Amino acid sequence: MQTLNQALFIFFAVLAVASAILMVTRRNIVHGAVFLITTLLSTAGIFLLLQAEFLFIVQVILYVGGIMVLFVFVIMLVNLDVSMRQVQFNRQWFVAGALALVLAGQFLFAIWVGRGALRLPAMASEISPKNTEAVADALFSHYMLPFEIASILLLVAMIGAVVMAKRRAG
Amino acid sequence: MGHLIPPSIMPFVLPVLYAVVIVAVLPLLAGYIVLMERKVMADMQARLGPMRVGPHGLLQPIADAVKLLLKEDIIPDKADRLMFWFAPLVSVTMALLAYSALAIGPAFQIADLNIGLLFILAISSLGIYGIVLGGWASNSHYSLLGALRSAAQLVSYETAAGLGLISVLLLAGSLSMKDIVQAQLDQGVWFGFSVPFGFFIYLVGSIAETNRAPFDLPEAESELVAGYMTEYSGFRWSLYFLAEYANMIIVAGIATTLFLGGWLRPGARYHEHIPGTGIEWLDALPALLTLGVALYSLKLAPTQPVKIQKIVMVLVAVLCLGVACVLAGALFAPPAVMQGIHGAFWFMAKVFAYIYAFLWIRFTFPRYRFDQLMRLGWRFLIPLALVNVIGVGVAIVLRQQFAWGPIVSLIPTTLATLGVAMLLAKDDAPVAEAQTAAGE
Secondary structure, three states: OHHHHHHHHHHHHHHHHHHHHHHHHOOOHHHHHHHHHHHHHHHHHHHHHOOOHHHHHHHHHHHHHHHHHHHHHHHHHOOHHHHHHOOOOOOOHHHHHHHHHHHHHHHHHHHHHOOOOOOOOOOOOOOOOOHHHHHHHHHHHHOHHHHHHHHHHHHHHHHHHHHHHHHHHO | OHHHOOOOOHHHHHHHHHHHHHHHHHHHHHHHHHHHHHHHHHHHOOOOOOOOOOHHHOOHHHHHHHHHHHOOOOOOOOOOHHHHHHHHHHHHHHHHHHHHHOOEOOOEOOOOOOOHHHHHHHHHHHHHHHHHHHHHHOOOHHHHHHHHHHHHHHHHHHHHHHHHHHHHHHHHOOOOHHHHHHHHHHHOOOHHHHOHHHHHHHHHHHHHHOOOOOOOHHHOHHHHOOHHHOOOOHHHHHHHHHHHHHHHHHHHHHHHHHHOOOOOOOOOOOOOEOOOOOOEHHHHHHHHHHHHHHHHHHHHHHHOOOHHHHHHHHHHHHHHHHHHHHHHHHOOOOHHHHHHHHHHHHHHHHHHHHHHHHHHHHOOOOOOOHHHHHHHHHHHHHHHHHHHHHHHHHHHHHHHHHOOOOOHHHHHHHHHHHHHHHHHHHHHHHHHHHHHHOOO
């Protein structure tokens, strides 16, 4: 069972990283979107390996089934022939690359420093039947305030979008 | 047989068997739903429908399948070949995958997930990528427009249908398909009767999600040839077709489980026995119904014009007789076996009743215009669903605080939602007329 979990983890991890790289390097943005979907799905698979089935399903429903459908919808309205001929990376790519390197260095340093003390909590041995309830319990009691702040933020964004659309229309 | 299989893989044997059965049976089932659709349509239009292939067209689905497989497979010159190949597979895989959490009777379920309903919703909503990517990859304006319409429609109606389902989840307090059915048994009422508006909203939403008429704008033939399927032919086209019908069965299965009591028989809490036996009256019903069908087809057999058709009709009668024998025999089997078999019967019966309602609606309503479709979704169904969910929350409080019954506590909710529905319809009417007049 342990080796199966390992194999599945490696499969999902490689798939996630590979499709993330392919997503930014593809010229065709629809292909890019498909690779982003693959990345999101493999991340969902890793959630499932960690026995976090509610997170898994939320990842699939919200990101893959909701947000990415809208992404693809918008992408299809873009003129592909034009976008294929545009420059794919702008001139500041080396700044971004340097920043990414610094970030990677920081991560490696942190892991190196904490290599003895860094202990992740043990993985749940099996899916708890109360997984969904546990998430709801944490969200609505312990993390009530951040949860409400996030929902108000979303509400503000939504109202803002409606106001902007209304102004343009009328 | 038990000692032949190592214990470590024993828990996987039955689910794999179920999965194989479902994948094998589903294409056949889809074919016969098409036949049912054509027959129902013919009946409603006072025609006969397919009559030539087999008695009353009973072998038509097989002939259609052979025709589709032999058709030339065309890929347009400037299509995105990989995506064109990949898209129908996405549609059909996701449609089949969703069956793994569907409970066809208390015994017949591949996996009883405790997020069962969410899993089915998530997986079946991924099928949209098949439509969107297929429409895009065809490199045709009709296909692209169909795909765009499909995406917009799905995103809009998924919200409404999901809110319709939430009213049931509040009452059942679980996402597991088995627990939802159990909750209906415990409360003594199918949720379709206690939250009729949740059911109505889901019914409309599910028609839109499966792209069926009157919401079949993604493939509206008078405007878009065949929508996203325009450039597809042969086997790939039939994959889309299979996915569409598989999705119909999925949404019917969700509605059956959540609103129509799943595998519970009507009167599940009525336990009057036939005198002198341990058999309940109502449990005899399935066997009698199939026996009736068997006798009817036997009666029809001599009236068939051709000899081969007579033989096929008798075979149908024998098949129904066999099913009747199994259903009757199950009455004397251990309770678990009996409930597994009869549960599957009732579940399938309800699924087909729901699909019949789909067909009925299809042949009764004219197709909506796209702006009408959007208005119905966003300005009518979603506000109504929100009111309904709040009302169900209030009903649960009433039940807990004042110990009202499961049906009585929901009556105020239903009345309030009805009032809001009438207000919304009244409020919307002048806008609709103005927009139509402006030629929008």
